[in-house]
Amino acid sequence: MFSCRIVRNPESRRPQPWPIRVAHWVNVPLLVIMAGSGLQILAAYPMLGAQGRPYAWYPFQGIPPPPWARLGDWLAGARGWHFAFGGFLALNGFAYLLYLAFSGEWRRRLFFPRRDTRNAVSTLAFYLRLRKEPPAQELYNGLQRLAYTGALVLGILAVLSGLVLYKPVQLGAMATLLGGYDTARAIHLLVLASFVLFTVGHVVMVLLHPRTLGEMVTGGRKPDA
Amino acid sequence: MRRLFVPSRRPVLLTRRSALLGAAALTASACDSARPRAGFLGTMERVNQRLQEALFDEDQLAPELPPEDATPPGDFPQYFVSESMPLAPGGWALKVGGLVERPSVLSLEDLRRLPRTEFRVRHHCVEGWSAVASWHGVRVSDIARYVGADPKAGYVELRSFDSGYWSSWDRPSAFHAQTILAYGMNGQPLSPAHGAPLRLYSAVKLGYKMVKYLTEVNFLPEPTGGYWEERGYEWYAGV
Numbered sequence: 001m002f003s004c005r006i007v008r009n010p011e012s013r014r015p016q017p018w019p020i021r022v023a024h025w026v027n028v029p030l031l032v033i034m035a036g037s038g039l040q041i042l043a044a045y046p047m048l049g050a051q052g053r054p055y056a057w058y059p060f061q062g063i064p065p066p067p068w069a070r071l072g073d074w075l076a077g078a079r080g081w082h083f084a085f086g087g088f089l090a091l092n093g094f095a096y097l098l099y100l101a102f103s104g105e106w107r108r109r110l111f112f113p114r115r116d117t118r119n120a121v122s123t124l125a126f127y128l129r130l131r132k133e134p135p136a137q138e139l140y141n142g143l144q145r146l147a148y149t150g151a152l153v154l155g156i157l158a159v160l161s162g163l164v165l166y167k168p169v170q171l172g173a174m175a176t177l178l179g180g181y182d183t184a185r186a187i188h189l190l191v192l193a194s195f196v197l198f199t200v201g202h203v204v205m206v207l208l209h210p211r212t213l214g215e216m217v218t219g220g221r222k223p224d225a
Numbered sequence: 226m227r228r229l230f231v232p233s234r235r236p237v238l239l240t241r242r243s244a245l246l247g248a249a250a251l252t253a254s255a256c257d258s259a260r261p262r263a264g265f266l267g268t269m270e271r272v273n274q275r276l277q278e279a280l281f282d283e284d285q286l287a288p289e290l291p292p293e294d295a296t297p298p299g300d301f302p303q304y305f306v307s308e309s310m311p312l313a314p315g316g317w318a319l320k321v322g323g324l325v326e327r328p329s330v331l332s333l334e335d336l337r338r339l340p341r342t343e344f345r346v347r348h349h350c351v352e353g354w355s356a357v358a359s360w361h362g363v364r365v366s367d368i369a370r371y372v373g374a375d376p377k378a379g380y381v382e383l384r385s386f387d388s389g390y391w392s393s394w395d396r397p398s399a400f401h402a403q404t405i406l407a408y409g410m411n412g413q414p415l416s417p418a419h420g421a422p423l424r425l426y427s428a429v430k431l432g433y434k435m436v437k438y439l440t441e442v443n444f445l446p447e448p449t450g451g452y453w454e455e456r457g458y459e460w461y462a463g464v
Contacts, residue, residue: 045354072258073258076457080270080457084256084265087272169285169429181355
């Protein structure tokens with residue numbers, strides 16, 4: 001009872017402590033703004049690869065994203081939105097990472113291959129009707145840990161590739177690390193596509209398990225002592 | 226004294242719902258896509274400008290690229306705001322003025338006599354594309370020394386004969402070693418398509434800051450605007 005609340009064993013905490021809920025819901029409008037304004041920026045030059053050297057693998061060369069998915073009306077407007085809110089997305093992610101690290105929540109949320117692979121495979125087998133019962137799980141099953149850790153990696157990649165696009169010269173070392181400006185631009189777009197896939201899967205799973213939505217709003221019940 | 230044990234309930238001034246609705250309304254009203262330099266978007270542009278200025282390192286050079294990285298001839302986009310390609314008026318010369326000891330009018334020959342700088346770097350356009358070419362000309366910092374620019378001139382304004390296209394720069398970016406008044410591209414004299422006879426070229430700003438078809442360079446104590454900056458694009462636009 002004298003221990004500092006923040007380093008308490010996560011298993012005795014509510015399923016979704018308030019810092020997690022705040023970070024989660026702040027992400028929702030920010031990701032919508034970043035995706036929409038990002039697509040409006042892409043519309044200004046809907047090609048991947050440097051001038052005269054378009055990437056052969058990209059199937060949508062020259063095809064602008066659909067207007068309904070865009071935010072900001074024109075390039076300067078979209079850049080205004082993108083750079084006004086991008087920093088908040090990065091700060092929110094940074095605060096979330098700090099909380100994970102110092103609260104110990106990382107233990108029940110992050111995917112560790114040794115610990116979680118077997119459970120992830122069994123869960124997948126259950127979803128694919130190859131297995132009758134889901135494997136035993138704590139807060140999250142292995143597949144959830146994989147998905148949420150993947151989303152976190154996507155967020156980090158989104159911020160790093162975005163910084164490279166914003167400051168390719170001043171952040172030259174990071175630009176080199178990501179393969180240069182045009183590669184960073186492709187990564188930035190692939191991250192968006194992956195986020196869309198994640199979000200579709202995420203929303204479907206929440207609809208199938210509505211209890212988790214309540215927990216992400218209220219925090220859920222503390223486990224019985 | 227039963228009342229003492231009744232938990233007092235403060236009137237709720239800010240519920241979660243009203244806070245969310247308020248934030249959404251504020252965002253919607255302060256973020257006008259048509260005017261990105263005003264309201265909240267404008268405030269954040271200034272915050273980002275501070276961050277970019279703090280990040281700017283005058284010793285940080287853009288990597289010089291090998292010839293094989295050059296954009297294929299013809300693929301480097303051309304750009305001007307006039308309806309047809311602007312051509313230099315006869316007897317063209319560059320006026321250099323503002324807070325300088327020796328206001329000057331420099332011909333292309335005068336400029337060619339000043340120290341020549343050449344580099345091949347990646348160009349970053351606000352639209353998102355990149356391209357590579359080599360550029361040669363005179364550093365803005367060498368021009369500043371030549372005319373005796375006052376240290377109080379914290380800004381450099383550039384004007385052109387392309388229907389009044391213009392822009393203005395912060396001194397550190399303008400004085401960067403890879404910011405030049407270019408009279409040549411890829412080893413050749415600059416062509417009208419790319420801003421002949423003289424254009425600004427720099428590794429540290431987006432393309433729209435690099436004024437082509439130059440007529441005037443002014444060293445000024447205050448920032449002025451620019452053609453695209455007046456229409457809603459960021460003023461700093463560093464890369």
